[in-house]
Amino acid sequence: MTIIQLFLHELEQEARTTRKMLSCVPDDKYDWRPHPKSMNIRSLATHIAELPTWVPMILTTDELDFASNPYQPLEINNTAELLAHFEESLADGRTQLVDENEQHLNKPWTLRNGDTIYSVSPKMDVIRMTFSQIIHHRAQLGVYLRLLDVPIPGSYGPSADDPSFS
Numbered sequence: 001m002t003i004i005q006l007f008l009h010e011l012e013q014e015a016r017t018t019r020k021m022l023s024c025v026p027d028d029k030y031d032w033r034p035h036p037k038s039m040n041i042r043s044l045a046t047h048i049a050e051l052p053t054w055v056p057m058i059l060t061t062d063e064l065d066f067a068s069n070p071y072q073p074l075e076i077n078n079t080a081e082l083l084a085h086f087e088e089s090l091a092d093g094r095t096q097l098v099d100e101n102e103q104h105l106n107k108p109w110t111l112r113n114g115d116t117i118y119s120v121s122p123k124m125d126v127i128r129m130t131f132s133q134i135i136h137h138r139a140q141l142g143v144y145l146r147l148l149d150v151p152i153p154g155s156y157g158p159s160a161d162d163p164s165f166s
Contacts, residue, residue: 046082
């Protein structure tokens, strides 16, 4: 199995859990945030939903410069829109996880803001970081939902809200 095939498998596995978590976001809580320094649910959930689009960006570019490409999230207002956006992002994420891109995985990729360089890493490391970001922010969303008393779906097994959990 190639690294690209492993990435595609991992993307599909994490998509199942991500889809379950995003589907729990209450339509009336998109502006809620647990703390003034925290993102609101809209921003957090939208970021989670769009992270699969980083895979083709990483594989088809050599860098992301926030100074010339400022972040412009889609305005999501309900869970149906959120899930549709996630499915579009996931489809986009799959497009470049093809065997011919295996040869590009060791090429450097830079994250910067103008002259400030945040990181330079092999593309395969940045893809792994992207998957880790999905998992990290999904867990963050789980905390938000828990604070709102929304039942949390299991990720890698049952959650405390699962009736089979003992």
